[in-house]
Amino acid sequence: MTRMKDLHTEWMKDADYRKAYDALEDEFVLAEAVIKARLNAGLTQEELAQRMDTSQSAIARLESGKIKPSARTLERFAKATGTHLRITFEPAGTIGSTR
Numbered sequence: 396m397t398r399m400k401d402l403h404t405e406w407m408k409d410a411d412y413r414k415a416y417d418a419l420e421d422e423f424v425l426a427e428a429v430i431k432a433r434l435n436a437g438l439t440q441e442e443l444a445q446r447m448d449t450s451q452s453a454i455a456r457l458e459s460g461k462i463k464p465s466a467r468t469l470e471r472f473a474k475a476t477g478t479h480l481r482i483t484f485e486p487a488g489t490i491g492s493t494r
Contacts, residue, residue, distance in 0.1 A: 419460070426460030429472065433458070436476040446475035 406412045433443050433454075440454040447454070456462050457472070464472070466482070473480040 422460035422463075425464075426458055430458050432472070432476045432478050436478070438476065443472075443475055447471050 407416065433440070436443075438446070440458070441451045444451045444454045457464055457468070466480075469480050469482075472478075
């Protein structure tokens with residue numbers, strides 16, 4: 396059986412795939428952080444939605460990385476998961492440079 400991680404590693408050798416992947420990296424990083432915070436808080440999407448006074452489908456969209464949430468939404472998310480929101484600015488080119 397082929398694992399997704401192995402496929403991704405192989406596909407990253409292709410310049411077009413790498414360019415497309417890198418273009419979406421910010422969304423992947425945010426989605427991963429959101430999912431990790433929810434799981435670390437021990438919450439289901441439905442439980443988080445109740446705490447944020449929103450719908451489970453809104454949480455699913457947030458975790459998909461396909462939307463760009465406002466700072467206010469991220470603050471509500473942090474409060475609901477018992478975390479602290481920290482936004483940083485880093486020099487261009489530093490994200491993903493460890494690949």
